[in-house]
Amino acid sequence: MASEQDVRARLQRAGQEHLLRFWAELAPESRAALLAELALLEPEALREHCRRAAEACARPHGPLPGLAERLRPLPAERVGRASRSDPETRRRWEEEGFRQIALNKVAVLLLAGGQGTRLGVTYPKGMYRVGLPSGKTLYQLQAERIRRVEQLAGERHGTCCTVPWYVMTSEFTLGPTAEFFREHDFFHLDPANVVMFEQRLLPAVTFDGKVILERKDKVAMAPDGNGGLYCALEDHKILEDMERRGVEFVHVYCVDNILVRLADPVFIGFCVLQGADCGAKVVEKAYPEEPVGVVCQVDGVPQVVEYSEISPDTAQLRASDGGLLYNAGNICNHFFTRGFLKAVTREFEPLLKPHVAVKKVPYVDEEGNLIKPLKPNGIKMEKFVFDVFRFAKNFVAFEVLREEEFSPLKNAEPADRDSPRTSRQALLAQHYRWALQAGARFLDAHGAWPPELPGLPPNGDPPAICEISPLVSYSGEVRAACPYLGLFWSQVFNTTWGEVAAWVETAQWDQWFKVAENFPRYGMGWGEASRGLCRTWEGMGMRQPRSEPSVGPDRILWGPRGGRTLASPTSLTLATLAPFSGQVRPERDRRVSCWPRVLSVVLGGLAVCVCSWPWKPLCPHPSLTPGRPGIVPGDCGSLVWPEGAVASQKVGTWPLLPARLQGLEVYLQGREFQSPFILDEDQARELLQPQES
Structure with a gap:
């Protein structure tokens, strides 16, 4: 441990000798704690930190001179819009996002190092309950969204996938957050996939550049802002952990947005298909003076410009469509590739300029009394996570609806905005x-x-x-919209999802989905839907049986053509449409009640029994052997295969199907x-x- 003399000399070089002014009054253990804290502060870095804080605070605030001439909105080709894109484009984005999640290439990273002083609580914001009927906290809502998106991706692609959750905390939030997660059994996530780490702290400084003592034996420290992420990634080897897990894409977000969609497959897919190394979700500004940063270009480089830096005249400018010209409001919801984060931590982080945050900082006066100020008295220097946008080679923005994805929790009741209410x-x-x-x-x-x-x-x-x-x-x-049959066939044919996807793509698989979207609630009868399905199967080179034999739990339909003979059009329609649409219910639609409830098929020596409703877990059936069809009495709701067949090793998340395959309409x-x-x-x-x- 550094001695008192060493620490005094270091503080003198930094111009901060006042930090030991209560030394004579301290007990031995308090002296040791203070020396240990002060020994971590490098004199030159501390002097520079205090100088920059005082200078930044002294600079005049308001719009930056000459900014209007340098400012431009983002190019239209670099902006995606969730609500204004056609359904096919949005589906493509979502499919790509789910594919990357299923490949275990996506992680989420929570920024949770800040203190909830404005909210009026002494614990981390993520532990806050806003008064929902369920009583859930922000942490629980976010954990359950991770679980759900893992399930959705796994079901679409026949895999058991993981979205690791990295949680950046601070000295103030790490202990309570870790204990809260343990008390709640990590909300049924695997603790090995929840990685908590601390960001650095910086001393709070007075307006004249002096470090503040919050107690006689403790310096007033504050997290270095959400832009402290990049030093923290390097300090705790987080990028190395991501590399070991195979993570390539990281979704970064703030803890206080109750509507945040973690690992949003639409956002992830958009960024990946655009080849972006850095991306930001934005919302349309509600009004010109709204106090949110604007994502735009300055001198042709993407940046977030703070609302206070934009003049009122510039904020009021309108585009050709009548909307605000600078309307892309930043919501601290970002996409990064791991490669880009690696470049930032090793090359660009020292170039980030800290921002001034004027705060109310408790302190001890010259007599050693604790003072809780009623107005701001100190400076906390912070870096912002979005300050790295200018280093991106391919930056994109993605506009989402505010009412669907952005409602931050910042202020205590009875504030009119951004409150628990x-x-x-x-x-x-x-x-x-x-x-x-x-x-x-x-x-x-x-x-x-x-x-x-x-x-x-x-x-x-x-x-x-x-x-x-x-x-x-x-x-x-609302409706189940994922290609369950693709997953089904990947299990049956004992292939990977990628092989099945390539196979059906060449056979114009989407033709059937266009048919299915119109059945029968939308004016298409069962016969027409069946014929559409038959045409699709024939396009894949599959042969249809000449007649439709009776089907039941004790009957198996099969054929000799390499496992590609399928059952009759009506039976296939029943098996296909019921799980796909989530709309077929015998008790509600008499057209279905006369249909057989079970379709049994033998494909490639594997006996498969598909019930129209509901799906039940997979189970091996001992009465079946490879290459020999058999009768499966009474197994009306299961997919079954010969015991020992390779397909039985690839069931993945199928046991979750009964509760997960459906949309809300069900x-x-x-x-x-x-x-x-x-x-x-x-x-x-x-x-x-x-x-x-």
Whole structure:
């Protein structure tokens, strides 16, 4: 340990000798703690830190001179828009995102080092409850979204995948966060996939450049901003850990956004297909003076310009379509490749300039009394995570709807914006919209339907309180929209998903999906849908049987053509459409009730039994042997294969199918619910009970 004399000499070189002014009053253990803290401060770096803080604070605030001439909006070709893109483009982005997640190439990184002083709490923001009916915290909502997106990606691609969760904390938030996660069993995530690490701290400084003592034996320290991420990645070898796991793409976000979509496959897919090394989600500014940074170009380089740096005249400028010219509001939701982060940590981080944050910092006065100031008295120097945008070789922005993806929690009640109340209302309004889109109806306290409104109130609770667990729905998906048959065939033919994807792509697989999108609720009859399916199968070189034999749990349809003889059009339509659309229910549609409930097929020596509703877990069946079809009595709801067949080793996440394959429509369409209503996993299973009886 450094001696008192050594530390005094170091402080003198830094111009901060006052930090030992209470030395004579301290007990031995307090002296040791203070010496240990001060020994970590390099004299030259400390002197420079204090000088830059005082100079930055002294500079005049307001719009930067000459900025308007250097400012330009991002080029249109570098901006994607979730709500304004055609469905096929959006589907392509989503599919690519899910593919990367299924390949274990995507991680999420949470910025959770800040203190919740504005929120008025002494614990990390992620532990905060905004008053949801379920009582869930921000941490729990985010953990469940990770679990859900892992499940969705795994089901689409027949894999068991992991999205590692990296959590950047600080000295103030690490201990409480780690303990909270342990108390809640890591919200059923594998603890090995939750990696917590600390960012650095910097001394808080007075307006005249003196380091603040918060106690007689302790320096007032503060996290170095969310831009401290890059030093922390290097300090704790996080990028090396990502490399060992095979992670190539990182989704970085702030803890306080209750609507954040972790590892958003649409955003990930857009960035990957654009070849981006760096990307940012943005929302359209609500009004010209809204206090959010603007993602734009300065001298042709992508940057985030703070709202205070833009003049009112520039903020009011309009584009040709009538919208704000500089309308891309930054929401601290970013995409980085691991390669780009590596370049930043090793090359560009020293070039980042710290920003001034004027704060209320508790301190001890000259008499040693603790003072809690009523107005800002100190400077905290921070780096911002978005300051690296200018180093990107291929930067993109992705505009999303504010009401779907952005509602931050920053201020204590009764603030009008960014408060627990506004965060809660944003999430409940979102879930209410999802429920209505899925066909649900709500009853008020008197059992009556609430009046239909042209839109939800901008401020206030929705007409009915409905909370949907992230474990049931990730982004409000109404209908099941993933290619379950692709996964099904990959299991049956004992191939990888990539092989199946290439196979069906050449056979114009999408033709069938276009048919399926129109059946039968949208005006297409079963016969026409069946014929469309037959044409698709024939395009893949598969032979149809000449007649349709009876089908049942004790009958197997099969043929000799290398496992590619399929059952009849109607049976195939039944097996295909039921899991794909989530709309076929015998009790609701009499056209289905006369159909056989079970389709059994032998493909490549593997006996497969597909029930129209619901899907049940896979199980090996001892009565079947490779190459020999057999009768499977009574196994109406399972996919079965010969015991010992290779396919049995590739089941992945199939046992999760009963609870996961469906969209919200399966649970909510045509049903009435009393407000408040929580749709969690248990409730979802109960709603499916009539179908299983």
